[in-house]
Amino acid sequence: MHVYFRSSLFFIFAFFMLLSTSCKLGSATISGRVVDNSGGNNSNPPDNNTPPPPPPTPPAPPAGFDYVCAGTPTTFTTGMNANVVVGQADFLSAAANAGSTPTAATLNTPDGVFADQSRLLIGDKNNNRVLIFDTIPSMDGASANLVLGQPDFVSNTANNGGLGPSSLKNPRRAVYDGTYFAVADNNNARVLIWNGLPSTNAEAADTVLGQPDFVTNTANNGGVSATSQHSGYPTLFAIPGEALVFADVWNYRVLFYEHPLTDQQAANRVVCQNNFTSASWGATASTCDEPAGVWTDGTRLLIADRYNHRVLVYNSFPTTDGAAADFVIDQPDLTSHSSNQGGSVAANTLSQPHGVASDGTRIFIADSNNHRVLIYNQFPTADNANADTVIGQANFISNSINQGGGAGAQTLRKPTDVYFDGCHLFVADQQNHRVMIY
Numbered sequence: 138m139h140v141y142f143r144s145s146l147f148f149i150f151a152f153f154m155l156l157s158t159s160c161k162l163g164s165a166t167i168s169g170r171v172v173d174n175s176g177g178n179n180s181n182p183p184d185n186n187t188p189p190p191p192p193p194t195p196p197a198p199p200a201g202f203d204y205v206c207a208g209t210p211t212t213f214t215t216g217m218n219a220n221v222v223v224g225q226a227d228f229l230s231a232a233a234n235a236g237s238t239p240t241a242a243t244l245n246t247p248d249g250v251f252a253d254q255s256r257l258l259i260g261d262k263n264n265n266r267v268l269i270f271d272t273i274p275s276m277d278g279a280s281a282n283l284v285l286g287q288p289d290f291v292s293n294t295a296n297n298g299g300l301g302p303s304s305l306k307n308p309r310r311a312v313y314d315g316t317y318f319a320v321a322d323n324n325n326a327r328v329l330i331w332n333g334l335p336s337t338n339a340e341a342a343d344t345v346l347g348q349p350d351f352v353t354n355t356a357n358n359g360g361v362s363a364t365s366q367h368s369g370y371p372t373l374f375a376i377p378g379e380a381l382v383f384a385d386v387w388n389y390r391v392l393f394y395e396h397p398l399t400d401q402q403a404a405n406r407v408v409c410q411n412n413f414t415s416a417s418w419g420a421t422a423s424t425c426d427e428p429a430g431v432w433t434d435g436t437r438l439l440i441a442d443r444y445n446h447r448v449l450v451y452n453s454f455p456t457t458d459g460a461a462a463d464f465v466i467d468q469p470d471l472t473s474h475s476s477n478q479g480g481s482v483a484a485n486t487l488s489q490p491h492g493v494a495s496d497g498t499r500i501f502i503a504d505s506n507n508h509r510v511l512i513y514n515q516f517p518t519a520d521n522a523n524a525d526t527v528i529g530q531a532n533f534i535s536n537s538i539n540q541g542g543g544a545g546a547q548t549l550r551k552p553t554d555v556y557f558d559g560c561h562l563f564v565a566d567q568q569n570h571r572v573m574i575y
Contacts, residue, residue, distance in 0.1 A: 211560055211561060211562070211575075213512050213526050213528065213562065213575065214526060215526050215527050215528070215531070215532065215533075216527070216528070216530065216531045216532070216547055217528060217547065217575065218545075218546035218547045219546050219547070219564075219573040219574060219575050220561075220574055220575060221274055221275060221276065221277060221279075221573075221574040222277050222278070222546075222571050222572070222573060222574070223244070223257070223259070223270075223274050223277075223278075223279055223571060223572040223573075223574065224242070224243060224244030224247060224259075224278075224570055224571035224572055225243075225244075225277070225278065225544075225569075225570065225571045226242075226277060226278040227277055227278070228277070228544065228545050228546040229543065229544060229545065230544065231539075231543070231544035231550070231568075231569040231570060231571070232570065233245040233246065233263070233570045234264070234570070238291060238293075239264050239266075239290065239291055239292070239293045240280070240290055240291060241268075241280035241281045241282075241284070241290040242278050242279065242280040242281070243264075243570075244259065244261050244264070244268075244570045244571060244572070245261060245262070245263040245264045245293070245570055246261075246262045246263040246264075246567055246568070246570060247259050247260065247261055247262065247553075247565045247566070247567060247570065247571070247572055248260050248262040248307075248308075248309045248310070248323075248553050248554060248565060248567060249262075249308070249309040249310025249311065249321070249372060249553070249554045249565060250310070250554050250555070250556050250563045250564070250565045250572055251310060251311055251312050251313070251556050251563075252273060252556055252558040252561070252563050253313065253558055254273065254558050254559060254560060255271075255272070255273070256269060256270055256271055256272065256273070256313075257269075257270040257272075257273055257274065257563070257572075258270075258310075258311040258312070258313065259281075259311075259565070259572055260308045260309045260310050260311055260320070260321070260554075260565075261308075262307050262308060262309065262323070262567075263293075263307065264287075264293040265286050265287065265293050265294065265295045265296070265297070265305050265306055265307060265308070266284050266285060266286040266287045266293065266305060266308070267284070267285040267286055267305065267308055267311045267320055268281035268283075268284055269281060269282060269283040269284070269285070269311075269335070270282060271283075273558075273561070273574075274574065283335065283336070283337070283338060284338050284339070285303075285305065285311075285320065285335055285338075285339065285340065286303070286304060286305030286308060286339070287305075287338070287339060288338060288339045289338060295307070295324070296325070297339075298339075299352075300325065300351070300352050300353075300354055301341070301351050301352060302329070302341035302342045302343075302345070302351040303339045303340065303341040303342070304325075305320065305322050305325070305329075306322065306323065306324040306325045306354070307323040307324040308320050308321060308322050308323055309321040309323050309371060309372050309373075309554075310372045310373050310554060311373075312373045312374065312375045312381075313334060313375070314375035314376070314377040314378070315377055315378075316332075316333075316377070316378065316396075317330050317331070317332065317333075317375065317381070317396075317398055318330070318331040318333065318334055318335060319331075319373050319375065319381055319398075320342075320373075321371040321372055321373045321383070323368050323371060324354075324368045325348075325354040325368075326347055326348065326354055326355065326356040326357070326358070326365075326366050326367055326368045327345050327346060327347040327348045327354065327366060328345070328346040328347055328366070328371075328373065328381070328383060329342035329344075329345060330342055330343060330344040330345070330346065330381075330398050331343055331344075332344070344398055344399060344400050344402075345400055345401070346364075346366065346381075346383075346394065346398070346400075346401070346402055347364070347365060347366030348366075348401075349401055356368050356387075357388070357416075360414070361388060361413070361414050361415070361416045362403075362413055362414060363392075363403035363404045363407075363413040364401055364402070364403045364404075365388075366383070366385050366388070366392075367385055367386070367387035367388045367416075368387060371383060371384055371385055371386050372384045372386075372429065372430055372431060372492070372554070373431075374431045374432055374433060376433060376434075376435045378396065379395065379396060379435060380393050380394060380395045380396060380405075380435075381393075381394045381396075381398060382394075382431050382433055382438075383404075383431075384428045384429060384430060384431045384440070385428075386427045386428060386429055386443075387416075387427070388410075388416040389409055389410065389416055389417060389418045389419075389424070389425050389426060389427065389428065390407050390408065390409045390410040390415075390416065390425070390428070391407065391408045391409055391425070391428050391431055391440060392404035392406070392407055393405050393406040393407070393455075406455060406456075406457075406458060407458050407459070408423070408438075408440075408451075408455050408458070408459065408460050409423070409424055409425035409428055409440070409459075410424075410458070410459060411423070411458060411459035412458060412459070413458075418444070420445050420471075420472055420473070420474035421461075421471060421472060422449075422461035422462045422463075422471040423459050423460065423461040423462070425440065425442045425445065425449070426442060426443065426444040426445045426474065427442070427443040427444045428440045428441065428442050428443070429441050429442075429443040429490070429491045429492070429553075430443075430490065430491055430492035430493045430503070430554065430555075431493070432493050432494050432495050433454065434495070434497055435454060436453065436454055437450070437451060437452060437453065437454065437516070438450075438451035438454055438455060439451075439493045439495060439500065440462070440493070441490040441491060441492055441493040441502065441503070442490070443489050443490060443491060443505075444474075444489065445468070445474035446467070446468070446474060446475060446476045446477070446478075446486075446487045446488055446489065446490065447465045447466060447467055447468040447473075447474065447487060447490070448465070448466040448467065448487070448490060448493055448500075448502055449462035449465055449466075450462055450463055450464050450465065450466060450516070450517065451463060464517065464518075464519060464520045465520050465521070466487075466500070466502070466513070466517055466520075466521075466522060467485050467486055467487040467490075467502075467511075467521065467522075468487075468520065468521060469520060469521045470520055470521075471520070476488040476489070476506070477507070481534065482507050482533070482534060482535070482536040483523075483533055483534060484511075484523040484524045484527070484533040485521050485522065485523045485524070486507075487502065487504050487507070487511075488504065488505070488506035488507045488536070489504075489505045489506040490502050490503060490504050490505060491503045491505040491552070491553040491554060492505075492552070492553060492554035492555040492556075492565070493555065494555045494556050494557045495516075495557065496557050496559060498514075498515055498516070499512060499513060499514055499515065499557075500512070500513040500516060500517075501555045501557055501562060502524075502555065503552040503553060503554055503555040503564065503565070504552070505551050505552055505553055505567075506536075506551070507530075507536040508529055508530065508536055508537065508538050508539070508548075508549045508550055508551060508552070509527050509528060509529035509530045509536065509549060509552070510527070510528040510529055510549070510552055510555055510562075510564055511524035511526075511527055512524060512525055512526040512527070512528065513525055514526075528547075528549070528562075528564070528575065529547070529548060529549030529552065529564075530549075531547075538550050538551075538568075539569070544569045544571075548569075549564065549566050549569070549573070550566060550567070550568040550569045551566075551567045551568040552564050552565060552566050552567065553565050553567040561574055561575060562574070562575040563575075
């Protein structure tokens, strides 16, 4: 939009310059002098070949980039640089909280990321907070506008002020669907829900899932059930107006909560388990071993199955408990589960994938232990498809931390989440304590 606006101003200015010098009072410009066509006397000054003033120079675009989509798919290339970094002042820095104490511009082990072209949400895990940016940052080292879980930007105590509706302990992802704002509050074994976008620091949540009240945080309180949750890097995905999808990692299952969301609500459906009271891991089409990331468009479902080193693909949204996946990404079949398929890293291998996202056509996977993000240009239609693009490494057969050197615009170190907002790719680069924007 900014580029279009500047271009429009330029052409409007140029048009009126032309109008005022060439068309005023019916005149015409010939060989550098004005000839009156209005029927009056021609009393023009002599031709001195004075050139017209040059058009104004359009202002330079700001650093970073324009976040307004131009209507064409964003192009990603292997080994590409990120455009903007959040949590660090530059791409070469990688210390937790920039080597000091927390501020509105620092991160400590960011574990989840979400964006909607209007705002950016970051689960700042070891600062025990969620940061909200009112606009998508376009410059390195941007400061957040609001914080949840802490009274201010310089505090980071777990359950600050005591366990309650405004406290957090190692949160992962926050999501906002236009109705509900939800946070996966990891080590409190719960999901906190606000009935709208929070507007003040440390604002109290309205609803809790996974616990009987706001002052309890026992994992699987009362036993494994449709109302319980475990800790262990859970994550969320929202289907606007329909449901909240929760990866209950250490119960080895994915839960679905249908709207409206209420206190202590029971999940309506479960996959990776056959029922709500089971919590065992497996490596089949209908089981998982720590499902760490989820994505759905309400029609299809993707699950990043971390310790089975794969992503499960459901061609249709599950309507029954324990539904089986249709095929698998980066394993030869639905029962194989070795890291990097038991061999070397390649375009069709994964090692502890933590996050998965899609734009409905392409798939993005945070391949955490290979320190990279894999991109598939289309949904695979068979097991064991090759990725088309890799970010964070120079090629598909490398997997060194920060490409064997220090942090840079093209490197990653344990990316744990990935999100695509329709225009730009966001990566939670956990151990570099930053979020990368491409």
